């Protein structure tokens with residue numbers, strides 16, 4: 192097992208050699224100029240990110256992303272969480288054309304799990320030392336906020352050590368519509384029931400042109416962002432995601448990242464970002480989509496997200512969609528987190544893409560990439576019982592609480608202002 196003590200990069204001494212394909216000519220000059228900004232922790236602009244996306248060679252992108260990762264996480268550790276995915280229902284009325292998981296109400300295969308079934312699944316998780324249950328479902332036409340509050344409160348009472356990392360911005364928005372009341376009230380009730388954090392699902396691509404093609408009935412971009420804003424204002428953390436490799440352009444990928452970076456400047460409430468490529472096989476509107484994006488495209492966007500999202504602490508790989516070997520490579524393309532063990536996964540597996548692995552195998556993959564695997568909680572606090580000397584960060588949602596604007600430190604606000612200057 193590698194040592195976890197010595198940083199591999201001394202701040203200020205990072206030098207990223209340019210890959211051979213761009214060593215000369217105007218492109219090399221531009222790559223060198225943007226690289227200097229990245230290496231000196233200066234925020235890059237939308238246009239610079241787009242230039243990198245279009246022109247930088249993949250090795251240079253990887254080297255830059257790795258330098259950012261090492262600056263933010265000097266110790267050679269990679270985190271993951273022992274969790275379980277539970278989809279309480281697959282009934283959905285939103286009909287996203289890329290989704291092979293959902294069923295219309297009363298369709299064959301439509302289900303709502305009983306409380307006993309859900310409890311039994313969480314018991315299995317607890318037996319393995321799990322800390323998080325990732326609960327998401329379809330937009331069911333009758334399951335309102337009260338149903339979710341009752342479920343979350345029950346699970347919290349039975350399993351206080353397990354965080355309910357539950358719902359998504361689009362599901363919370365759906366609940367507000369079903370309840371016919373403001374989304375803030377839904378958030379307040381869920382939090383009172385013991386809701387601990389909001390996953391980043393449902394973002395897909397935060398660009399209206401794209402959403403109108405792939406998910407026209409789904410929560411629009413501004414609304415998705417506003418639900419996260421209001422969750423942060425309520426003190427809870429959330430994560431962010433991006434589904435790419437379908438009908439979007441390169442500029443739209445950057446636009447998505449820009450929106451997340453802006454909201455993070457505003458609230459500071461995101462814990463992490465994860466992205467993955469569209470899995471087109473077997474989805475209802477497969478004819479709309481190109482073939483699955485290549486590993487090169489995935490790596491390129493993964494690295495770019497680490498470079499561009501300078502105000503996100505953690506970037507998560509996606510071994511469930513990309514496979515363990517690719518996930519191992521992403522640990523040198525900006526990722527510092529392996530996500531969850533996901534003892535069960537139904538959504539991407541419905542699209543014929545399924546790469547779950549036992550915890551021991553997952554750890555072996557991380558070690559072979561040169562890192563020490565350590566367990567974390569939902570708020571990225573390190574809580575590995577095997578390595579108490581590494582314990583740090585928040586232990587619970589109270590310690591992870593998002594400070595409101597007046598409580599945020601001067602340096603954080605300064606960083607946000609510098610970000611605004613860089614965008615101007």
Ligand code: SF4
Pocket residue numbers: 283284285286287290291292293328329330361406409
């Ligand atoms: S992605 Fe979510 S909202 Fe869209 S159809 Fe599938 S379950 Fe429903």
